[in-house]
Amino acid sequence: MSGRLIHFNKTRIAPTPSGFLHLGNVLSFTLTTALARLHRAKVLLRIDDIDQTRADEKYIQDIFDTLNFLEIPWDEGPHNAGEFKDSYSQMHRLPLYREVIEQLKDSGLVFACTCSRKQLEKAPCTCFDREIPLDTKEAAWRLHTYKARELSIRSYNDQTVTAVLPADMQNFVIRKKDAFPAYQLTSVIDDLHYGVDLIIRGQDLWSSTLAQHELALALGKSEFQDITFYHHPLLTDELNQKLSKSAGATSVLYLRQSGKTPAQIYTMIANMLGLNMIINNWEQLAEIVLTFYKNNPAPAINGAGLHK
Template sequence: MDIAAGAREIDHSTRVFRFAPSPNGELHLGHAYSALLNHRLARENHARFLLRLEDIDLARCSHAYEEQIVEDLHFLKVDWDETRRRQSDHFDVYAKGLDVLRETGLCYRGFMTRGEIRRFAELRVEETGDLWPRDPDGSPLYPGLDRRQPAEEQDRRARDGESFAWRIDVAAAVERTGPLEWEEWGRGPDGESGRVVAKPAEWGDFILARRDVPTSYHLAVVVDDAIQGVTDVVRGRDLFYATSAHRLLQDLLGLPAPRYHHHDLILAEDGRKLSKSARDTSIRSLREAGLQRADIVRMLGLEGVV
């Protein structure tokens, strides 16, 4: 399958929105805000609205959580227009996307674990006194020590059972694509809007797939958005910086770029981002406490909007 050929050409006169939670925990107020906002924008614009389950993490995601998500969305009166899509049903499609990227010569196997990356960064700080660069999520960038390792040596190490992740040589990829940008009709963390310059180098050589899972969040989401013809990606501001990585992959794969709207986050009382582990903000717990849809809409400040 040609990934680009399988993508639906974006027609902004026929808009498509989507809500894409991971079924690895219960929906919380932040998810409710995003689902309700997407649904309202889709209905106002006579657009299609899709539900996608981003469940590539098979160890943490479950059918029970998926069904809970569906139940909570029905409670919120959020409906969708097509059969829900599970990413775990499409690993073959993502594997083909990975093959396309590998054929560019821009990918390599990275054998360092998270712990090894962290220790490498700490040693460099001790040796030089300079801070090791970190990605927008705060993780140290991959050192890329195996970036120039011959393919034969990488193959041998993989055959010997060493754990690895497929990574992209971002510097070489950016040199190939040239400058990239996206259309932002929401607002970034620093007030960015309009045409935003993508900065994929901030992520370093990010992961495309792992040895046992032929995709990553970054790869799966751009392939899915293209195949489903998504025109408008409306999601939390915590994913604003990830858009730079997504624009890089879209360009390399020959995929269309949606418009993006990054909305405000619903935060806990202490100012932290809501977590699925904090059950007191889950939609299920609020329902069990007797709250109705109108109560949740009021808590989210969406009265008169949805």
């Protein structure tokens, strides 16, 4: 950031326990922690387990195993899986989520949707015009969004980026067919609940950032616009595809079980970014990557990795 160094209150590491963490997650965690230290912010570990059908206990344990093995620190949140389940699971915040869902309902800003994934792959949702009753069994609730509304995002470079919600995020789901709140809603409420004012995430979540600003406006929570966002490029594989959670060759679990040291894992990440050097720890990786970003203009918000 230009000029005087700004102090932030809090940022967060927010993995979803739907698979084993991979090298791309590690890059994001290291950048988050480094920027927190730079700006004297605390790091919250927030595990997004609202999708109980995918939040497997072994993936929750993997988050703690990975952070501890790679010696990536955090300041707030659970320190083990048991503490997470007892005090920090999103299930404890269900009343908060349901309260804002009811607020949106009472404001007339949601509509029911019975479309299946296969239907949505073939054609856009038309449920708004069908006026399906909200109490319809196994109907999702979608937020009625504004196609041309400009959204203002506070960027890390001291600029405000304006954009409109992309077509694929119009009328996004805020309550799923199982009546549980959806990711966009829980993320907004959690960030406000914990007082997060700096969010570091991959460029693939740019559309989510826009959706969350749209949702915050609908809820009248203008304070969400005060959050600063930093979108970093992604790690990609040899086919230029972003990494996915799996037990494959880019998962930290696989690498750890194969005998790789933290230094070797950090070096792998640097090499995947086109930075041919040996890295010893997360601080060194973050410093080198952030310096590269500073000295080389960042790619477009939806761009790919550094090696492009």
